[in-house]
Amino acid sequence: MKLSDLRKDYSLKSLEMHEVSNDPLQQFNQWMDDALAAEVLEANAMCLSTVGAEGFPNARIVLLKGLDHGFVFFTNYESAKGRELIANPKAALTFFWVEIERQVRVKGTVSKITEEESDTYFLSRPYASQVGAWASPQSQEIDSRARIEEEQKIVEERFDSASMHRPAHWGGFRLVPNSIEFWQGRPSRLHDRITYTRQDDGTWKKVRLAP
Numbered sequence: 001m002k003l004s005d006l007r008k009d010y011s012l013k014s015l016e017m018h019e020v021s022n023d024p025l026q027q028f029n030q031w032m033d034d035a036l037a038a039e040v041l042e043a044n045a046m047c048l049s050t051v052g053a054e055g056f057p058n059a060r061i062v063l064l065k066g067l068d069h070g071f072v073f074f075t076n077y078e079s080a081k082g083r084e085l086i087a088n089p090k091a092a093l094t095f096f097w098v099e100i101e102r103q104v105r106v107k108g109t110v111s112k113i114t115e116e117e118s119d120t121y122f123l124s125r126p127y128a129s130q131v132g133a134w135a136s137p138q139s140q141e142i143d144s145r146a147r148i149e150e151e152q153k154i155v156e157e158r159f160d161s162a163s164m165h166r167p168a169h170w171g172g173f174r175l176v177p178n179s180i181e182f183w184q185g186r187p188s189r190l191h192d193r194i195t196y197t198r199q200d201d202g203t204w205k206k207v208r209l210a211p
Helices: 024-037 080-087 115-124 127-135 145-158
Strands: 045-051 057-063 071-076 090-097 102-112 170-184 192-198 204-209
Touching (some): 024 102, 024 170, 045 080, 057 071, 057 080, 071 080, 071 115, 115 127, 115 170, 127 145
Antiparallel strands (some): 045 057, 045 090, 071 170, 090 102, 102 170, 170 192, 192 204
16 A cells, blocks of 8 residues: 555544633643543653754654643753753644544743652652663763663662662753644544634633644
8 A cells, every 4th residue: 555545534523612621731631631541552652842953853752741830751951852952942742642533732931840850750760760861871872782781780780779869960841831732633634623822911812723
């Protein structure tokens, strides 16, 4: 089958203005609950898009680990995405839940969360993941896989689960949205799209967009 022949018609649900919350974060919480109830694979996986120094967008999948007044995720601050977010603290997130034919797009500004918040999350991670945060010089060129395995052994010898603590180069970011779009697949590619835009007074303007 040719790529041009691949297509799927979406027909599970609709998205109506009067049915959605006036608060997009509340609406996102509801959709996340729906995704979890539908057992969507990796429901908290999101595509994080940043912009590098050359002006090119850079995208990768990360995991959402918290939602309050913004979207919280964690990384190595010295990684490519970490450096890009520190240099240009504007980013976009995209969630795609194919099982329920929904997509959410988020744009906003990014800042580091507090060290206390990062410490709390880091210490909640499995020991192997904690070791990995220490062992990997994320995004840096390495000569072989053996380099990482050697670093892993060094970290395991240095720290046990009781003495483990968060490395200074690793922690969380929070993206505070200024726009959020909810997309519901519909038949004949006539999808439903409702977008929220934050106004100067902090309220949200809600509009329907053409598919």
